Amino acid sequence: MGVSDASNIEAQIRTLVLTRRIRPSEFFIDFDRLRSGFVTELQFFRVLWENLGLKLSPEQQQAIIAKYDTKSNGNINYRVFCEIINQPFQANDLGIDPRNQEAQAKEFLGTERSVQPLGQDEEATLDALLRNLQKYYTYRGINLRNCCEDFDRHHIGVIEESQFYRSFPRPPEVTVEDLDLLVKKYRHPERHGLVVYLNLHHDLTEIGKQAVRDEMNARLGQMNITDLLPPAENADVNLQQILDKIRVAVFKNRVRTTEFFKDYDRHKCGMITENQFQCGLALAIGKEAQLSRSEIQVVGEFYKQPNGMVNFKEFCDMLENAFNIPDLDKKPTQVVVRPPVGALGRNLVTLSDEEEARAMEVLCVMADQVRKRRLMMYQYFKDFDRSRAYSRVITQTQFGRILHFLSLNIAPEDFKLLCRKFRDAETGDVNYPAFVQTVDRDFVNYTQSQTLEESRMTPPPSAKTREITDHTISAPNIQQEEITYEDLMARIRHHVLTNRLRVIEFFQDYDTLRSGSISKPQFQRGLSVLGLSALGQHRLTDAQLRVLCSYYQSPVAEDKVLWTKFMQDIESVFTQPKDLEKMPSHKVPPQEIFRVPKPGTMDWRFASEDHKALHDQVMQRLQDKANQRRILTKPFFEDFDKHNNGYVTTKQFRQCLTMLDLKCTEPEMEALEARFCNDTGFNYIAFLGELQPTEKPKLMYLERQKEVREVNQRTKNPEVDPSRDLEVILLKIKNRVFKERIRIYEWMKDYDKLHTGRMLKINFRRALDLCKFELKESELAILEDIFQSPVDPDYVEYLQFCEAIENIFTKNHMEKTPLEDVQVFSVADEWTQNRLSEEMEAQTLDALQRIADQVRKNRVQLYPPFEDYDRVKNGTVSRQQFRRVLKVLSLDSLVPGENDWNGLWARFQVKIGGKNDVDYNSFAKTVYGMAGFGPNP
Template sequence: MPESYGAAEAVEDHIRTFVLSKSVRVAEFFKDFDSLRSGFVTRGQFRRCLDQGFNLDLQEDVQAALIAKYETRKDGADLVNYQRFADVIERTFQPDKLQERPETQIIQAPEILGTSRTIRPLSPASQSRITGMIQHIAPYYKYHEITIRSSYEDFDKHNKGIITEPQFFRSFPYPPGINEEDVKLLAKRYRDPSKEGICNYLNFHNDVEKAKEGMVEKLFEGKPPATYNIPKEIEADGELNQIFSKIQVAIHRFGIRTPEFFRDHDKLRSYIITENQFKCGLLLCVGNKVSLTRDEVQKLVDYYKRPDGRVHYKEFCDLMENAFNDPNLEKKPTTEVYRPRRGELSRTLNTLSSPNEEDRLSIILDRLSTDVKKRRLMMIQYFQDYDRSKAYTRNMTKIQFGRMLHFLTLNVGKEDFEILCRKFEDPSTKDTINYPAFVQAVDKEYIGFTTDKSGDKAKKRPRTPTADKPIDSSKVNVAELVARIRHHILTSRIRVCEYFHDFDPLRERSIPRSKFRMGLSAMGLSALGQFNMTEAQFKALSETYADPANSDAVLWQNFEKDIETVFTQVVPNLEKTPTNSVVATEQFLLDKPGTIDWSTAPSEVCMTVDEAMNRMRERVEQRRVLLKPCFEDFDNHNMGIVTKSQFRQCLFYLGLNASEEEMLMLEAKYTNVMGFNYIKFLEDLQPKAQQELKYVQRLKELDLVNNRKVSLEKNPLKDADSVMEKVKTKVIKERMRVHEFMRNYDKLRTGRMLKENFRRALDNAGLGLQPSEVEILINAFESPRDASFVEYLAFSDHVESIFTLKNLEKDPLITPEQFKPAVQVEKNILTGAEENILKNTVEKLAQKVNKGRVQLYPLFEDYDRVHNGTVSRSQFRRVLSELELAPLVNEVELDVLWKKFEITIGGKFDVDYCSFCDLIYKKAKIELFRP
């Protein structure tokens, strides 16, 4: 049984760690099975909750031991007491062990995620170095409000608290004085022992947060915590401390929120305002509560003034707001805060004018105290009855004070009453009495107005830690460094501004050096990227682009302008001048660091290398060997680099023999700091013929094809009047406004528009114009000022004249005539002989219709399914036959009728039977729509 209980306790420790790390309540997993909230579940339900809630894969004996520990016989069944199990897991205080201190009974998880630290022991020097780093970076992170968790949580999608080592390096917030070696040591310190290449950043975050709270002594073998990073170099003197204490007491007593009086002057929330604004906010804040002289106000201003003459009010507000408490106290419930002495913040008693009055006051108070003690009076309750109007202000009027003394039969003379009033009256108003102080003076059992004699020591203002390791950047070639960065930007196609503008929310063109380093690391200029920038190189680069107004900041836009010349070659506003030619970007490409300039090699060496290369080339061509796959087998990351030994191994495998001397020369020519560049070696060994660019030739062919234009127009109009007649007819039929389709292309309302936009507007209007007809309109309304524009306003006015005349309000006597579109039948022109034939034919048909009162329209309408007033020629002939009018018309006369009443609709030639019927009825003198 003891062994089983030991296994059960091990499982409890695992569950306790899981619960503390996830911040969940154990009982919540069991309540779904306990509807009556009895605190008991069955064995199967208990096992299911363990499996589903805590992700445990327990053996049968361990589960049996855990169930046996909490199993209870209840109501004739064996049930598991999950409530007692939850109390054991979550317990922080055992009420049955009062002889032990409560904090000793708290069960802590070994780590914030339940993982142990790395099992690889660090040397004392490394441990001491890590201790110093934590003490150094904690105040910096505290002042700048940087948290480790927020820096890495974007990589931790599942909120497990672990990330890879490259991710740990990539987003590490670099404070001053921390280099790459220090970060590598931190990664080694917080490496997960069970997972290779994984770092537990949440443990690192936990240690830094504890260091911020002053708990470094517990974590790092008793070393004191670092100071809070407030950028203040001078210490407050005694007079200034008195001013601070006086203002702090007033702010605490009256509950004043100091930032509210300065925030309106700080629109950008930079925590910096002018000197006059600071004075106005200070006097508005505590001017009527604390009597401050001009010299005291000026002393405060000088203490918080910056070199540019402005005042950093946030430091003053932080000192005032946290006078008697610590910030974020809800996250640190066990912190002991500074407490003022009892009665220190209350109103002080007045000092009488002469020692005789003080002696007389002592006699009066002793007499009253003896009387109160003899009669065992509880006085404070009687005085509080006069202090219930709005709140307990601890004041009452002099009249109420006299009435209360008379009610308690504590009779004093008039002169003695005046002495009591002068002693206990409010020094500011002079009309109220501080009755708690009087009650305490005469009632020794009342201690509500006591003042302690000893107080806490004043807290000193901390200083800013500075980096203690100097970095020599004198040997760095900045021009070569910038060229390397340009090469990296060009090959990776990176936009520099994307990595820095988030750090510059106010667009001041200046960011801190730490943010500048983070942006460079994100661009790949770090140990994890393609180009490892050292601390000396970063210092030289940041000094080159340093902000003249702030030595700790960098002008990142100047850096961006110099780097992105690889794309624009310093041509400003290149997007506005697309015809400007720029230099080829290939000139910014550099070889890998460590590559030898082969142009300076001796001629004997070059001849030896050329002979070896020619011999290998002939060997490859004869055997038709594929060289690249052999090298790619050793290049797992496809970087085009292999080691020297791998290069020799590949040559031996491919049968490309070379002497030791030739091998050394080849290695010298194609080796850089990363290794042997086999891509360049293969390009020289098997050069490929450069492919011919056929883009220009293809463009010429496309131009030839596009120039072959075939007109698809059918019967286009040839003059401007007929085109305008067509437009007017379309507009009056569909009741549209042409101006509505054109004015959007004229934002400035100049009355003209480009010819391309005019074509587009006519097409959107749906006027049905053919391209040649549109060109006729463009030529007719071409702008005399600019040949590329069209006077569309004149065109729209001319079209709108079919409805009314422009500026008609200036000529009220003019009678406008509405445009009537011509019937298409009227445009059909006949010869003189054809007119005579048409006249005779119509008269014959009219006599027949008049005589027989023939109805023409019904039969025509039967064939007009779409009701557009037209029928085909065959349908026209058929209707005449059905009406018995066909015998009166021969073929010649029928052709004349077709030619006269022909109409085109949709490219099809039909007969307008409405015009034909109207003409017959008119000749027959038959009125329509009349019986």
């Protein structure tokens, strides 16, 4: 029992695994919790039996154990076993051809074609029958598998012979003998009476695929190469130029050249015939690279081998790595060859000298019209370019329509000349971005090339243009000004501080190796994203960029910039130095020193005294006039400020002053412009701030904080009308308990866990608050003192309190006194509990007697006037309403003094919703009773 036996077992297992399409490692890993790669022998053979259905004999098990028990500890290395099973061949066995070691999967579920071999005539008949069946099924869209699987209950690809005869879709020309031949061929080798219909379905599918491949090869073999190529231009061509042209075309069009050659290479050896190479190259890149027949022949001759075959593999490897080096991650010091400038762009066609001169003349005229009329041409051309991903070309008809729409009409000969000048080499259409960039100096296309940039057309200056230029004030040339590093850094720090930017976020993505340095183009790109560009808030000129790049240039590489040093210098506006936690006594300068005015702002400290005096004089005069007339000046300036940035032009400033009737002389106007102007324009916000200064809003935060502290420090509000009598307090509680049927004991027993009858005073107050009796602090203190526990002064005898309150319903121990009469508790009116002094009581009774006499004499109805004010019908009115009703009834004269009114209010006072009102029902009943008749006289 040796290695050969283990290899045979592995081949058997490998075939079974490939047939069932399973991964054996997934079953072993469940037993390997520590992921050590080892399982026990029992677990190993258990997986083979339960998951693969493979029962090994004892001899075979010993062979497997001898090979994979590497540590001789009873554990089998299943990881090495799975690697060998998953390998298509033995990589270490170099003595055998790998193609002879490949494990071929069985046809279906482990079945094999172990039938009796058919004769030569039967095989030929069967082959013709299968081809006819394939054509018949393909034409009618019949799927044999779908027809037979209804009888296959277990979906194993096998049905009975009778079921096969019933379900087989038979063409009219197929006889019963043909069906017998199919059954004989595809009968199951081990199970008698069954037919493997799935093998027949796979054979028909493979015949269909082979028919398609044969038809494709036949078409390619009959194809003439001259039909795919442009006519030959020049037989004497340079090979390097041809290869460069093909390389650029492949790179630009993203062509996978291998896909056009590999179908010819049946043996996968990298060799095809010369005719096949020419056909594949023409199909792949012939049109895009504008290859002629002679150029393709030159390339084929270069890669032609001595045996007459062409090595297309070497040719495709060269194209796939056109501007790249394979395995570049293993060659970090290798220099990648970049394409020349403009090689990947769409270069313009070179015409003859006469045609170039005429084209330049036409383009100069069109550029002059575009500049004068301020035309934006690119949008009109782009509307016609609706192909996928924007091809940036349009047809000549569309090109002429757009020129006519823009009123850029030219002669037909000139139009044809422009079409040839901007003709795209691949499509033959017009390259409209190149044309727009040529005639429009404000348009910059992102696909421009070097030749296109050099071919910009500048219109010759006319006499009128020279005349206007001579009388125009030239703007200062920023690039010619002296640029200092300190001023430039101050401007950048101001920009970063104002917008609260983190500089590291704009540069760290370019520094993938965290070396602290990036290339100069990447540094400029980061500055542009930071906002230091023409589209941002501050534009850096080329000279300023050169100053920054030269100052922060890396000492190791000349094309690198130390962006980390630049970041530290800029972010010093927020904090400095870097290790501030190590220097607690260091004083950080305020951020205000890093703020700088806009470029072009005049430093007023260095202005002359006469200039300052003139400015102060005109500002005082304008301020007096504006305040006298109460002019609202800001809306006039905002109408001109379309961008809402606080700036207008000097002409707009003068126009606004004229509209506001604030007249100034020319010297005064120049003084104002010198004070408030910069490169952006006239700062009207600062001007209006001095002309009509507004009071700054007072910061009330500190004052509000002070008031909140005072309110929080105040003591509790004094009590209003607290009761000092225990009987009154208990009566208030009894009335509330009687009305709402409250059981006080249920709220208090939870605080007495031991059922002692006592509870803490704080819990006593908490329980009364839960009952919502609304007792005041002094009233609670009276109850605590009365019911204080004699055992512990911190406790209250709440059971005694509950008995004193609940005696309104019944008395305790009634079973001992059955003859005792129990008085029913009744809730008295609230006004009856009001107590007046003897003097006020007598004065109030006199007032009520006078009112009762008047009511008896005039038979006055008291209820209707009061009910008009009682909207909620609760029997109460306010004091003012009470006094108003008596005035309406002409009874107010009987209550002459305020003391009398206060007595009436105090006698019939009730508390409703926290407010003291008057109970007019009780008042009317009392008056009617004193008058001697009922409420309805």
